[in-house]
Amino acid sequence: MSSQNTTLYAGIVIALIIGAAVGYFVYPSMNTGLDPNDYVEKSTYNALQSDYDDSQEALIGAKASLGGALSKAALSDIVLSQIKVLTTGKKIGLITGTGGLGDKSFNDISNAGAQRAEDELGVEFDIVQPTAIAEYEGYQRDFAMSGEYEIIICVGFDQGDALTIVAAEYPDQNFAIVDMVVVAPNVASLTFRSNEGSFLLGVVAGLTTETGTIGFVGGVDIPLIRDFYVGYKAGAEWANPTVTVGEPVFVGGWGDPASGKELALGLIEQGYDGIFAAAGGSGLGALEAAHEQGITGYGVDACQDYLHDEIIASMTKRVDNAVFQMILAATTGTFQGGFYSGGLAESWTGMCRLPEEEALWESTFGFVHDPIDEDILAKVMDARDAIIAGDIVVPSGYD
Amino acid sequence: MKARELLSRVVSPETLRDIIIQIIAILMAFLVGAGVLLVTGYNPVDAYAAMFRGAFGDVFRVGQTLTQATPILFTALAFLFSFKSGLFNIGAEGQFLAGAFASALVGISFQNLPAPLHVLLALAAGAVAGGLWGLIPAVLKTRFGAHEVITTMMLSYVALYLTSYMVNYPFKAPGWVSQTVMIAESARLPRLLQGAQLSASIFIALALVLLTRFILNRTILGYEIRATGLNPSAAENAGIDVKRGMILALVVSGAIAGLGGSGEIMGVHRRFIDGFSPGYGWDGLAVALVGGLSPVGSLLAAILFGALRSGGMIMTRVTGVPLDIVFLLQALVILFVAAPSLIRAILKRGGLRW
Missing domain, CATH: 3.40.50.2300 (Response regulator)
Structure with missing residues (x-):
């Protein structure tokens, strides 16, 4: 054992002791009692x-x-x-x-x-x-x-x-x-109740598609994510009975944008012109694909419309x-x-193009939406009112 | 001057000088940290007081400090063991993860083993896996001349992504989180404090401190390893099998790191969670350096780093200071400890002669 080693750890011990002493003397001075402004009589x-x-x-x-x-x-x-x-x-x-x-x-x-x-x-x-x-x-x-x-x-x-x-x-x-x-x-x-917000997104997607075929990229095949899909599908079909909502595809993970992109490109090749990505980080890849191929993308959780011009709406979880x-x-x-x-009634889920949300997201992320077609927005509002009133029962991914 | 005379009986004047330099290095790190806090608009006194309270405020907090110190003590010992033979094993992270995963596998694979046997088996698996992860760079080094800094570092990433794959696919527990199922009760190391995460793993670490010290200083193997480290060609001429020494050093080093991983899994988390190590392997390297590359020094440096981490948790909650300041302090401590001549120069300017 060389003397240098001894010195080094002895040094640390003493530093700790000094630290302890400083802490001991400084700490009591921190508890200065209540400030009169902090409480009411x-x-x-x-x-x-x-x-x-x-x-x-x-x-x-x-x-x-x-x-x-x-x-x-x-x-x-x-x-x-x-x-x-x-x-x-x-x-x-x-x-x-x-x-x-x-x-x-x-x-x-x-x-x-x-x-x-x-x-x-x-x-x-x-x-x-x-x-x-x-x-x-x-x-x-x-x-x-x-x-x-x-x-x-x-x-x-x-x-x-x-x-x-x-x-x-x-x-x-x-x-x-x-x-x-x-x-x-x-x-x-x-x-x-993600299915309710996704329903509204589906309304937008169903009315926006030109090829009549829209798809869904999910993170992992679990009920939590199926819930987005079934709501989205129901909304699209409610707004546009002729629309085809393809079977969902799943990345198999949340942090894999490369695979998300590949899956989305595959869908686009088959003629899909609207893709809803509910896949965390993997979804960013899917939205990237939408951007590159010039088709419409739909975001999730927060408003992701600021990412690319092609993303015109996002389902929101109002955490x-x-x-x-x-x-x-x-x-x-x-x-x-x-x-x-x-869900919608409690404002716990929603859609970022709803009038009461749009400004919030724009100020949060510092961007401005392209205006949305008024007929589509009117249809979205109809759907929202009907869901809150119970006239539309949105299917759930947990069933 | 009496105190000084008394001290000089215990430690030599040069030793005393080095001790003071070490203290100043650590205090300077905190001083610069305080400056950063001031500039960024926080009160450094509040922040440090909260940090100290968080690290040593009561038995539970001390327990948290030791919990944080345990894994980095293992990896520090791993680093210094190989360092003594002249090898930079900077891949303790990979060996740590390999050991952790092996222990987790043994922990979940058997259900009806008697507890002592199961614990020993899981620990052995961790040591063997870590040792194997150290053997690969050792063989690459001695047979093909591949530099161990590159290979150990790269193998860390292999271990990281391999274990990540394992808990995401073949061994994933039901549910959404990337983790294995809980290991069997019989494979768990007991916890030492009610409600705290401190486990018996710390005793293994302490035993290893003594053991590495003993092996390095008191055995022929240790002598050979140190001789190899000081001057490989001289050692070879003296009849020491240098290659054998290097392989042994890396394997033992890996096994120590692997045991650290076992301790975390069996004592703290009780399952392998993807990304559970926030970089314990890399921290171990710093701890070994700050501890002067001695086992006992590493123990003290590990406690210092553990205190920074557990204290940092309270500091960030109470004062809102971002946890990044903790990493800044760690870096500053390393920086100043690594530059003793800087401190000597400062002391000189201050009119003190050393």
């Missing part, structure tokens, strides 16, 4: 609380009409301002999927929902971005262990295994998970709305674990 609180109680009836009505989830749309501004007194300063946690922020998809949309809660409800939110599936459990437990968070929102189905473990360890902690079902009383499983509603429920004490399913 007890009397004010009581007055507002009774106002709030009065508004509960309105809230309950709104809740009932929305399948258990609160919707901002159903709440008057007055109610919202009173709610804000309850929610301001409460903390919520957000754990993104491994793609992290900047994915222009799920993670960014979830973050947008939490941002909205920060703006409108005054909640504080802490966000972490794990880089590997194996890190989820540590982050979830860390959030839960701190006990500071009204709700911890986990984005992405691959957090399910970890959450099953952690949610059982912390039964008093509320969780929500996006796009996955975790059966635990303290977990809200947020699922999306932001679902996340916002869960935050609202958790911070007002109305959170309930269980299975949540949202």
Whole structure:
């Protein structure tokens, strides 16, 4: 053992000790107590609380009409301002999927929902971005262990295994998970009726096609993805009875744009002139093929229309709305674990060319849509109203 | 001066000087990191305090730190073992993954084995797989003269994509996630803290610290390996079989890394998840260098890096500082530790003579 080795590790020990000493002295100075601006006086609180109680009836009505989830749309501004007194300063946690922020998809949309809660409800939110599936459990437990968070929102189905473990360890902690079902009383499983949004996309595709043949490229052949296909097919056939919607093709993975492109090129060769890609990263390849061959492409999850001019519409999963509603429920004490399913009526799924969505996506991604044919849009709106009213029952990929 | 005299009895003046240089290197890394935090609009005191609390705040956090330190300790030992024979095995990542996958396979393949046997079998599989992954570059080196830096690195990617294929297709568990099914209960290493991921794998790592130290310093094999590393032609003239030494060093190195992978699978994740390693193999190289290429030094450096990672998790949650600062700090530590003469120069300018 050379003396140099001894020195090197002795050095590290001493550095750690110095670090410990610094931390020991610095840490107490951080807990400076509550700032008067951070809380309301007890009397004010009581007055507002009774106002709030009065508004509960309105809230309950709104809740009932929305399948258990609160919707901002159903709440008057007055109610919202009173709610804000309850929610301001409460903390919520957000754990993104491994793609992290900047994915222009799920993670960014979830973050947008939490941002909205920060703006409108005054909640504080802490966000972490794990880089590997194996890190989820540590982050979830860390959030839960701190006990500071009204709700911890986990984005992405691959957090399910970890959450099953952690949610059982912390039964008093509320969780929500996006796009996955975790059966635990303290977990809200947020699922999306993708078939309904895809139906609207199918309407656009059915009315836009010139060859009368449109197709679908999926990521993996699972019910979750079949759900997009059956909705899309039904919508296209509802709008245009003569259209042929080809059998779905599947890439077999989410991160394989090259194969996605090959499959799409194969379809285009057979005369397809509209392709809906619901395949994560693999779908980008399919949309690339549409762009190269000059046929119409349709995106998924977020508005992907900014990618190429040929992509004229995308089915959207409004994770932001679902996340916002869960935050609202958790911070007002109305959170309930269980299975949540949202579609067009709840604004949990949609289509990016709907008037209420178009501007949001354009500002999010910094682009401007080419105008859409007014007759097509009118037909889309008819379909949406009919689905919400229950006049059209969209078939499901889970059946 | 009394303290100094006392110290000089324990360590020689040169040693003391090196210790101080090492401390300054680490402190300087944190100082520069603080500058970066300031410039990017974060409060470095808050960030470091949160990081420290996250790394050592309570028993659970210490457990998290050690959990993070364990895999990089394995890969650091793997790197330094081959380094002593003059070989740069920078492919610990691949050997780590090969070992992890082999252990996972053994873990899911048997259901009714007695636990001690199953654990031993899975560990052995990990060591053998890692060792084989080290044997390939060793053979390529000794028989065909292919440089081990290239081959070990490339084989890391082979292992990465091969295991990824395995868990995406032949061994994929039902469901949407690319992972195997859980390994049998009997193949799991016990966890040491309620609710934490720290597992008995750390004892294997600690045993390996002592073992590598013993082998390198106290055995004929270790002597031969070190002699080969210092001067291969002189070693050959002295009658040492250099090729045999190189092969052995790479195989043992691979086996150590493979065991690290086994420990992660059997102790922490209990299944092979695609992409579960955020680059433990590469980190191990840095840890070995910061630890002065000694086993005990690697242990301390691994704890430092583990603390950065587990502390970083709390820091990013509490203060919103991106986790990237942790990787920046790691890089800075390496940079300053690798440049002791820079620190000497700085000390000199400050009027201190060393």
